[in-house]
Amino acid sequence: MPAALVWFRRDLREYDHAALSHALQAHRRVFCCFVFDTTILDALQDRDDRRVSFIHASLAELDAALRARGGGLIVCHGRADEEIPRLADALKVVAVYANHDYEPAAIRRDALVEARLREQGIAWRSFKDQVIFERREILTGSGKPFTVFTPYKRAWLARLGQSRPSPALFAWPVAEFTEHLARPPEGYGLPSLAQIGFTATSLLLEPGMQGGARLLAEFLTRIQHYDQARDFPSIKGVSYLSAHLRCGTVSIRELVRAAVARSSEGAQIWLSELIWREFYQQLLANHLRVVEHAFKPEMDDIRWEQGSAAEAHFQAWCEGRTGYPLVDAAQRQLLQSGYMHNRLRMVSASFLTKDLGIDWRLGEAFFARWLLDFDLAANNGGWQWAASTGCDAQPWFRIFNPVTQSRKFDPQGKFIRRYLPELAALSDRYIHAPWLSASPPTDYPVPSIDHAIARERTLQRFKVSESR
Template sequence: MSSALVWFRRDLRDFDHAALYHALKTHRRVFCAFVFDSEILDALPSRADRRVEFIHASVVELDAALRARGGGLIVRHGPARDVIPALAAALQVNAVFANRDYEPQAIARDADVAERLRVLGIGFSDFKDQVVFEKSEVLTKSSTPFSVFTPYKRAWLAALTPFHLKAYPVDKYAAALAAPAPDERVPSLAEIGFEPTNLGELGIACGMAGGRVLVDDFMKRIDRYKRGRDFPARKGVSYLSVHLRFGTVSIRELAAAAHARGGEGAETWLSELIWRDFYFQILWHHPRVVGGSFRPEFDRVAWDAEPGLFAAWCEGRTGYPIVDAAMRQINHSGYMHNRLRMIVASFLTKDLGIDWREGEKYFADQLNDFDLAANNGGWQWAASTGCDAQPWFRIFNPVTQSEKFDPEGAFIRRYLPELAKVPDKYIHAPWTLPPIDQKLAGCVIGVDYPAPVVDHAQARERTLARFGVLKGEAGGDAAEE
């Protein structure tokens, strides 16, 4: 009787699952496993990590769902490169199936696992699952990878067929699921060395059930997505990024729903899903972006070493309310609105002159939805060092961005209660409020709330000079947003 082991990773669902489908279709008995990989977990900066708690809750739910189908999860804690070959040998399976990962460390891990399995006489197969198009499936007419998003999007849409959005019919073959040993159970969070966070009080819904609630809610609002997505005080976005990151929702289902619905809201959201594919293929073709600029000439940018300013940015005390509110949001919840990610990234690199890699790492430590491809792509876009990036001479003004996207200061006041009584006219630049009015508002600048750590106009000139020297340009056509 042929048997297989499905290794779940960032695909924590029991439906529309490529590896699970292929294993069930081709083998009589299929075991399922998840590994809390100590090589990843031991590198995390805190034992209270919302992502680990999210994964743990999602694994518990997945185990229950598989048991309801007659199967279940075999859950281990240890180095996955050791655990999976050992488990495959102990179960005497013929093959291990997994969904493909595109991060360099994961690629190296999977190659190591595949080789160890080969020595044992066990096959290893991986499948596309977390993207619609991968690797070299969408190329330019000269068969080279795209480095600009808009033509990539056109080619992506031209290549799309109903087949690419078709769900894998797991239910049809679920009878092949094999139950784990009776004593198998999911270890507790404490047993893998972690502790609870504020995930529950934040109301972050985990697992497939949590993802389904968010999908159903967003599909009722998707037509308004284009108009509302840039305003952090509004309920304008999908809030699905963490579910996409850990695969508790299906990218095919989401893309199919947006593509079928049409209209400016759905089409704009589909573009965001295409951006996700775009950054995955950039990472696949150009793994050097993990530590260096996509455009190598920008590795010569002379960034400033300003630990005090970096700490002010991290802690939300720069004196620019929209920046500080955004940083307090991420520190409190592990989430940051996409418009705010662009604003704070621009502020760190263009106002404070600090290397984008410092900000990228901070986001990697804090974000619930941290994904190397998207995080790296977004930071390099803001820093003007990446593919299809914001031109170096176009610089976000944190005050005008705040006025445009949080006009009444609703988001700012939510995270900066010390500014609660500051009039709308001054909420975006409270240092301009007359001193007597600062006292009346209970917010004296420099006492109750910091003065700006930099002057934006002066910082802007420094950035233009920083990049202009490198590019041999004066930046005379510089623009501000």
């Protein structure tokens, strides 16, 4: 068969890769490529964006792995909808292979690439890879997408367990066909970060397939405690694999296989978190409007706080200066590392929307800028859950108390002391509410808002919205 081109996107690995496997089995020569898409890069606010550094380092490892098998990675810099058709034509391939991407901008991009390839007489072939079940594979009894997680989870698990072992978890074979990999032409190597207009930044998370493999292996030694440890940010309770899942340096199939192979409560709760990821993915795929609007249309009528006071509150929240230690420590963790513990994402989002009364879309955009593991479906779903505007969301009358959350999930203030050293001298009793101390620190702000008063405002805000 004539040559083919495999376009890597959210799947930066050379094993268990659906598109690569299909291409290698169908063609005698297979080129591999990645595009630093300027449509995406030009929209980034920071030239030292951690995600670009993480992807760049992961690409270097992927290129080395492919070269060890006789191939290599072609890396382009430009608009993907122009670079892929141009490259496909230059390489004289008959087909371009890729894995599905479900975000609205990616869907539009892929449709344009497919149309341009068709004009050139080149086939476009795309496959499911980044989820176990996609789009409309899991439906209600009436044939509609699920909007409540628990029945979705039951249906998901039932679909997975229809046969043992489940075909949905089979790994896509790659290694036995790698003699078909083609070397990149001269001049198509990995550009430096400077060549694409970015600077290197420190990464606290090891990138690439090896980084993902090491994290997974370490996590599996303590997965049995996940259910008990996952809510406490000061201890090593979670897997820290979210950025690797986002970039595809690990395979979702290997993670689900690892979870279902273990009977502990911790493994089952972790599997539920992986299913939550797919719940939000199918929600986005079936309801594209959630990118701009509340999933519940009536919630678009909520009158969020505006004006100079709201702007000042939002800026203080962004910078970790709200006066509520757990919220501020969470924000500083994000700014310093590109990561925020999942429990703290809920606390921080609840504080912004329910205490400060600020539109969830502003918070969502802030997380989108700073999170190393930013994923549109999960970020949107999480924010709408916290703001009570989404499907199966936190009921609007349930409002996190930031001090109660702090005392419950960081009882000794270990996490707070790590990110708020100005509070380190406070006792465990007062570190959650420094303003109650007889001698509160002078270099830490007083609370920007009273939680009890803010709670009443939020209840009224949602009641008015419901009555419209």
